[in-house]
Each structure stands twice: as C-alpha cells, then as structure tokens.
Amino acid sequence: MNINSTNMTLSPSSSGYLARNFLSHGLLVLLDIQIIELFMAVIVFVTIHSLRQQKRQGLPVWPFLGMLPSLLVGLQVDMYEWISSVLCRQNGTFVFKGPWFTNLNCVVTSDPRNLEHLLKTKFPNFPKGEYFRNTVQDLLGNGIFNADDEIWQRQRKTASIEFHSAKFRNLTTESLLELVHSPFGVDPGCLSLGLPEIPFAQAFEAATEATVTRFVTPTLIWKAMRHLNLGTEKKLKESIKGVDQFADEVIRTRKKELSLQSEDKKQRSDLLTIFMGLKDERGQPFSDKFLRDICVNFILAGRDTSSVALSWFFWLLNRNPAVEERILAEICGIVGEREGGNKRENESPLIFRPEEVKKMAYLQAALSEALRLYPSVPVDHKEVVEDDVFPDGTVLKKGTKVVYAIYAMGRMEGIWGKDCREFKPERWLRDGRFMSESAYKFTAFNGGPRLCLGKDFAYYQMKFAAASILYRYHVKVVENHPVIPKLALTMYMKYGLKVKLYRRDQLELQKFFNFKH
Numbered sequence: 452m453n454i455n456s457t458n459m460t461l462s463p464s465s466s467g468y469l470a471r472n473f474l475s476h477g478l479l480v481l482l483d484i485q486i487i488e489l490f491m492a493v494i495v496f497v498t499i500h501s502l503r504q505q506k507r508q509g510l511p512v513w514p515f516l517g518m519l520p521s522l523l524v525g526l527q528v529d530m531y532e533w534i535s536s537v538l539c540r541q542n543g544t545f546v547f548k549g550p551w552f553t554n555l556n557c558v559v560t561s562d563p564r565n566l567e568h569l570l571k572t573k574f575p576n577f578p579k580g581e582y583f584r585n586t587v588q589d590l591l592g593n594g595i596f597n598a599d600d601e602i603w604q605r606q607r608k609t610a611s612i613e614f615h616s617a618k619f620r621n622l623t624t625e626s627l628l629e630l631v632h633s634p635f636g637v638d639p640g641c642l643s644l645g646l647p648e649i650p651f652a653q654a655f656e657a658a659t660e661a662t663v664t665r666f667v668t669p670t671l672i673w674k675a676m677r678h679l680n681l682g683t684e685k686k687l688k689e690s691i692k693g694v695d696q697f698a699d700e701v702i703r704t705r706k707k708e709l710s711l712q713s714e715d716k717k718q719r720s721d722l723l724t725i726f727m728g729l730k731d732e733r734g735q736p737f738s739d740k741f742l743r744d745i746c747v748n749f750i751l752a753g754r755d756t757s758s759v760a761l762s763w764f765f766w767l768l769n770r771n772p773a774v775e776e777r778i779l780a781e782i783c784g785i786v787g788e789r790e791g792g793n794k795r796e797n798e799s800p801l802i803f804r805p806e807e808v809k810k811m812a813y814l815q816a817a818l819s820e821a822l823r824l825y826p827s828v829p830v831d832h833k834e835v836v837e838d839d840v841f842p843d844g845t846v847l848k849k850g851t852k853v854v855y856a857i858y859a860m861g862r863m864e865g866i867w868g869k870d871c872r873e874f875k876p877e878r879w880l881r882d883g884r885f886m887s888e889s890a891y892k893f894t895a896f897n898g899g900p901r902l903c904l905g906k907d908f909a910y911y912q913m914k915f916a917a918a919s920i921l922y923r924y925h926v927k928v929v930e931n932h933p934v935i936p937k938l939a940l941t942m943y944m945k946y947g948l949k950v951k952l953y954r955r956d957q958l959e960l961q962k963f964f965n966f967k968h
C-alpha cells in the first residue's frame with residue numbers, strides 16, 4: 452500500500468515537483484519504506500511468537516500459517532473465514548495471545564451463552580473500553596458507537612426518543628420515498644444512467660478500512676506511523692479530511708437554515724437539529740466537533756449498514772433464483788390485493804404502501820438470512836472491567852479484550868444446524884409468518900442495552916428498496932466479478948458489486964401474480 456503511493460509520487464508526470472522537493476520528500480519516502488520493513492519485521496515476529504503460543508494452547512497453527520503471506524502483502528486475507536474456522540474447531544471460543552509488547556491479546560467468542568452474558572446479563576462489566584475508543588477515536592470521536600457511560604447514555608436516550616417520535620417516522624418515510632423514486636433511485640429508465648460517484652462515501656469507506664488496520668497492528672507501530680504520516684495512517688488522515696468536509700458542510704448549512712427560520716417555523720425534526728438545540732454538562736451548546744461526531748456516527752450506523760446488507764442480499768439472490776421467485780410471488784400477491792385487482796399501475800411508478808411493506812414476510816426472512824450470513828458489522832469489541840468467567844468457563848481477567856465474531860456465528864452448526872452455510876429464508880418462517888430469533892443467536896443488530904436503535908427502520912427501508920427494485924428489474928451480477936468481503940468496520944464488498952439490470956415486462960410478472968405458495 453505504502454509502496455504504491457510512493458510509486459505514484461515518483462511517476463514521470465510529477466518529476467518536476469519531486470526535483471523541487473527532493474530533500475524533504477526523498478527523506479519521507481525513505482522513512483516510509485523503513486517503517487514498512489519495521490512493520491513487516493514486527494508482523495513476522497508476532498506471527499512466530501503467536502504460533503508458539505497457539506501450539507502451547509493446543510490451537511491449530513495452520514490457519515495462522517496460511518494467513519502469514521497475506522498479512523505481509525497487505526492484510527488481503529479473508530480474516531472472517533479464518534476466525535470462523537478456528538471458532539468452529541474450538542467450540543465457539545478461543546484465546547488469542549500475541550507477544551507481550553503488542554495489543555493482539557484477546558478472547559474471541561461466538562457462543563450465544565457468552566454473548567448474552569456480555570451484551571445483557573453483565574452489560575456494565577463489558578464496555579467498549581479504552582483500547583477500542585483510542586483505536587477508532589480519530590474517525591468516530593465521542594459519537595455513540597465509540598462512547599460508554601454517560602456520553603453513550605445521553606446520545607442513546609436522545610436518539611431513542613427521536614426515533615420513536617411520529618415526526619421522525621414521517622420524515623424518514625418521506626426521505627426514503629424520495630431516495631428510491633428520485634432520478635438516481637429505481638424509477639424506470641434512470642438506473643441505466645449509472646450512479647454518480649460520491650466522494651464522501653468513498654472517503655468514509657476508506658476511513659473505516661484504514662481504521663480497522665489499526666486493530667491488527669501493534670499500537671506502537673500505528674501511532675508511530677500516524678506521527679510520521681505514513682502508509683495507512685496517511686490514508687486515514689486524508690480520508691477523515693474528506694469525511695470532515697462533508698460533516699462540516701452539513702452542520703454549517705443546517706445552522707444557517709435554522710438561523711433563517713422564525714421560532715414558530717422551527718419544525719424540523721432530525722437528529723442533528725435536536726442535538727443542536729441541546730446543552731452539554733456545562734450548560735453550553737454542543738461544540739461543532741461533537742456535532743461532527745454525531746453526524747459521522749449516525750451516518751455509519753444508518754447508511755453503510757443497510758447499504759452493504761442490500762449488496763450481499765442481491766448477490767445471494769443472484770445465486771438462489773428460487774428465492775427471488777418466491778419474493779416476487781409475495782410482492783405480486785400483495786400488489787394483486789390492491790383495489791382494482793392485480794393490474795400494474797401503468798404510467799406512474801408503483802409505490803408500496805407502508806402496510807404492504809410490513810406484510811412482506813418472505814422478503815424479511817430473505818433479508819435476515821442475508822444478514823445472518825453477511826452481517827453488516829462482522830465483528831465487535833468489548834473490554835472486561837472486573838475479573839469474570841464466561842458461561843462456557845472461559846476465564847476473563849480485568850482489561851481483557853473480547854471480540855465477538857458475528858460473521859462466524861452464522862457459520863456455526865451448533866447454532867444453525869448442518870445447513871448453516873446455505874441461504875435458506877425458510878428457516879425464519881413458521882406457517883408463512885416471520886419469526887425473529889434471539890439477539891444472542893442472531894447478533895447482526897447487537898443485543899441488550901446496545902441493541903441497534905434503527906432495527907425496525909432498517910428492515911422497513913431495506914424491504915421497501917428491495918421490493919421496489921425487484922418488482923421492476925432482474926438484478927444480474929456481472930459474471931466473474933470477484934465478490935469478497937473487505938476488512939473494515941462495516942462489511943463492504945472489496946470490489947463492490949457489479950450488476951446488470953434487466954427490465955421486467957408484464958408477461959414475466961403475470962407468472963408471479965398466478966403463483967401459488
């Protein structure tokens with residue numbers, strides 16, 4: 452990664468610039484390469500040491516060996532599969548030990564009993580903790596994802612009241628309608644134009660990816676790299692700049708709008724506006740930095756989680772045409788119940804009513820199944836406050852880091868049965884009705900006091916968007932397009948999802964109107 456960016460600087464087109472800046476720049480390039488070598492040496496050392504530790508504990512060493520070359524070429528490995536395979540062999544929990552000077556020690560678990568203990572029963576004993584906070588601080592600041600205690604409670608309470616208000620619900624329903632049926636939404640003809648590139652979204656994705664690299668790099672090393680502005684730290688800094696520019700613009704615009712409105716017209720109900728009207732513990736309005744953290748965290752919570760879930764959903768659908776047919780049959784059945792029979796509304800685009808979206812049980816099952824296999828937040832992190840013991844007997848010392856592997860949970864036979872790797876929406880249905888699962892077994896939305904605040908809204912918007920697209924188009928994934936997860940805070944696809952859209956015609960849909968379940 453670092454070498455690539457160095458090469459870019461050394462390209463012929465920039466040679467004039469380089470000549471002028473040779474001394475300072477040349478030194479930086481040299482330092483950059485030395486840091487990479489140091490970093491690699493540390494990784495090799497960490498690996499050898501960890502291998503010995505793993506062996507002593509009776510843990511399999513081959514997955515770690517398999518990971519080594521990939522780690523050295525830029526953490527390209529499918530880390531999630533590696534963690535899953537070790538967890539399956541270790542009955543759901545293992546202790547990972549790195550050398551004393553690294554931060555790579557942790558307990559990794561996917562056991563639902565431990566999850567319930569961690570997320571609910573002993574919740575106060577398992578905050579996000581200092582290590583997590585320091586690692587993601589540059590990107591998430593003091594926002595809800597990164598906060599504990601009062602700072603977290605305050606944001607949670609404010610957001611929770613807001614999320615449950617009628618005004619907020621109306622606003623989100625309206626914006627969803629606008630989003631799906633806008634010129635870049637799913638209106639006929641528009642998708643063929645292609646989607647615009649969104650610099651903020653790119654910066655955001657790059658920032659979450661670079662942040663995750665910190666978790667697998669000794670703290671000492673990434674802090675040194677940050678200080679010297681090198682490698683992934685340089686990338687992180689640049690991408691955070693892009694994220695901040697966007698957030699600053701949103702805050703500035705909102706402040707201006709509010710200052711221009713008269714008191715009686717201050718009707719706007721969105722989270723940012725609510726937080727702008729609140730005071731901190733000293734009775735002062737929240738700083739712009741804190742408002743920026745609110746923006747960034749809620750965007751991460753609500754935007755990227757749902758959008759990556761939809762990408763995995765459409766990819767899975769492409770591999771399971773029978774599921775797509777059942778979803779279409781469900782949608783057409785619901786549309787058919789509309790006044791005026793089963794005729795498609797010719798000219799105006801068909802917009803699903805909220806009560807119709809709620810009825811789409813099979814679609815909800817398919818989305819849950821996609822999230823079971825590809826959870827938007829693939830791993831999460833806690834820290835132990837006081838010595839404790841997990842229900843499975845694992846001893847937890849104060850300060851231990853605990854990683855709960857949500858991705859791996861979807862691949863545990865002990866939890867989901869022998870067919871756990873298959874995409875089977877039917878496992879979520881009883882007599883045609885959607886049945887939710889325990890949050891400690893299906894942890895895609897977290898559980899306990901930190902259960903996702905937007906879960907219901909997320910299902911609603913994903914169902915609305917998926918149904919609106921599927922009713923109009925057959926979404927075909929471009930052949931041979933590589934689809935693998937990216938190592939980031941959110942489970943993006945490493946190379947995105949390339950699809951071709953084929954407009955459905957009346958005849959094709961007619962088949963589904965006549966389909967019997």
Ligand code: HEM
Pocket residue numbers: 595596607610752753754756757760822826827828831832894895896897900901902903904905906908909
């Ligand atoms: C498929 C969609 C979604 C998934 C899979 C998802 C998943 C999650 C997960 C795993 C967490 C816990 C994160 C952590 O503590 O580290 C979380 C928290 C949260 N989610 Fe979601 N989420 C989704 C959509 C949304 C939406 C649409 C919103 C808002 C409109 C939202 C708002 C939140 C908030 C505010 C939190 C923080 C809760 C807290 O820490 O108390 N989420 N979500």
